[in-house]
Amino acid sequence: MSEFFTVRTPAEAHGLLHQHFAATVRTEHIATADALDRVLAQTITSPQDLPNFVRSTVDGYAVNAADTYGASPGLPAWLTVVGEVPMGQSSTIELHIGDAALVHTGGMLPLGATAVVMVENTQMVDAQSIEVLKPVAAGENLVQIGEDVRTGEPVLAPGRAIRPQDIGALLALGITEITVAQPPRVAILSTGDEVVPPAQAPQPGQVRDINSYTLAALTRRAGGEPILGGIAPDDRAALDEMARQALAQADMLVLSAGSSVSYRDMSVEIIDGLGQPGVLVHGVSVRPGKPTIVAVCNGKPVFGLPGNPVSAMVIFDLLVAPTIQQMLGALTAPQKQVQARLARNVASAAGREDYVQVRLEQRENELWAVPVFGKSNLIYTLVHAQGCIKIPLDAGGIYENEWVTVFLY
Template sequence: MSLLPVDEALERVLEGLRPLPAEDVPLEEAVGRSLTGSLRALRTQPPFDASAMDGYAVRSDDVREVPAELTVIGVSAAGQRFTGTVGPGEAVRIFTGAPVPEGADAILLQENAEPVADRRIRALEPVAPGRHIRRAGLDFREGDVVLEDRRILDPAAISLAAAAGHPRLTVARRPLVAVIATGDELVPPGTLPGPDQIVASNSFGIAALARQDGADVLDLGIAPDRKEAIAETLRKALLASADLIVTLGGASVGEHDLVRAALAEAGAQLSFWKIAMRPGKPLMFARLGKARVLGLPGNPVSSLVCAHLFLRPMIARLSGRIYAPDLRPAVLARPMKANDGRRDYVRATVASGPGGLIATPFERQDSSMLTTLAAANALIVREPHAPAAEAGARCQVLVLR
């Protein structure tokens, strides 16, 4: 059986995935979510002509020639406007954000005025009509589209939605990712492993990545190496209406690799179970009812690398976002051997150099070594059958952080 190229595998994984149905949430729960439908302003901002500075609301004609003395007839503060009208030779003390009173058409800065008597000031600088005034609707007007459909709601967008009068927003639902670790050899962190056991780590990294990308996570624990136990855990994921089911380990061809068999008995449609990449060759993808199943390798590095390449785009597609991997050109700090028929993702560090990024691959690339993945901030991407490369040769890196 020939190995499926990575790009074709990704196409199959994303095929038919659509943003999840919309839901209405409070503003504070909308950050990072994808807006469903364009958002129109429910109000005008500013709702009135407002002062942009502290000073005096004046008639520009009265201060065309300076110095000019004016009578202060009142105060306009934010939240408490002056209700009268500014007439010839008059001014109103005004503060930033306060409504500009009728009759005034400019703001004289407070540093350009000096008191001469009780309720009398002298203007020292002329001001042009409209100076230091924020006109009503400067930012937006009622009915304006302030946020486009599918806008990712970052802090600025959340603030804009609030200013436009929206206490709640309609956004794409967060995907629910069910995570299932498999293997008799696994015990949870904090448990003393038996002589033939290890501490489970994959599920925590995968769950963290999924949450970081905006998914909700259902951790279904560790399923032992029994087909019935794995099948029961899959049923729990389906009963919870998981959108994505991520299995960890058990997807290869050994006698104890039972995930494929359990999925087949559950009626899953298997798309592929081996791909041409390193690390991560035993990657599996299937459809089970309405859920997608991504079977990640058991080795922790393979699992996380595959999650970056496949799980993150799936979560983004369901969330109404576009996932764009951070691929950049770099030069090698060390020589690299010729590659075989698989696309290689080599753990490395990248740093800025005189001509751009410099990528330094780790000498040891064993797929069980989490220390190198934690130390790496990038993966050097080497295409199948890439020839040997000398130090200084150009390469492509996938930046992780």
């Protein structure tokens, strides 16, 4: 740790972190049906053609397309109905010139059939014959072998968060088990002599632990497994011991640091002592969230978040969540967002990223983002917010009525 730290931009903080920390993805094997929102850790290629037989997409008659050419209501094509293809079975029927077979949507085409005539475009003459009123081209009203996916085709890549339709698509190929990333274990430690567990009635001067539980829920959302390390007192030896223990049993440590300057100085020294190379960043140009510590200690990321709940959440989203995603090997998904018009001027300072909490208001046909102003030590600022807007590093603010992107919570 160098003696003096300069405040870093978020991009510089990311850069330093990536320079000293290379995530390795730990994997496990699970049932595909249980894989919702898990991150795939293998390449899936299709073991088969899907479908693996030619299927009708309509109710009608399987025919040789050529037998229908030129057919019209005035001059229909007469075909002999030689049977019906039962659903879920291959047919023993083989069509010869002038033959047709009744087939249902999703049913298998019999040998010799090249298209399906929709039942609406036929007229039954008697039990053994139909009139076709409209021609079909070869390949019409059917799904070809491998049209959905072909044998050997890569279908899902590592890093994908599994969605409902992906589960269906894997099971359609008979892939009932997959390799996914194990959730990284994130130890969370709250600190401060004034902090008591939520179930305890605080005495004057004490406050309940908010951050442990908010950070645990944020960790779950990001795909990690939170491990609550408890509340460390304002005591160097005790905090050092609890931080070591928490880090030992986890893949990452998040400290919700005490808020006073002397306390922050102590945190940075303790974090720096947890392993090599130690503290990389002390202070980021973000409001709220400036007094942030980023470290890598013997191959594990360690974050010292500001104690204020709003700052802690902003920095979690900015630095911790992306690190969890990296440890999952997750590809970046498009962030959940809406466009809205800003309901009032918001000032910022150039050289600093500002994150402003907003609630959304539908006014006639437009969505408006209304800033929720409140000190960053007020948790209800976050409760009243539905998302936040970002004022970039080089901007001096955003004017009322401008369109902004709201990142939704």
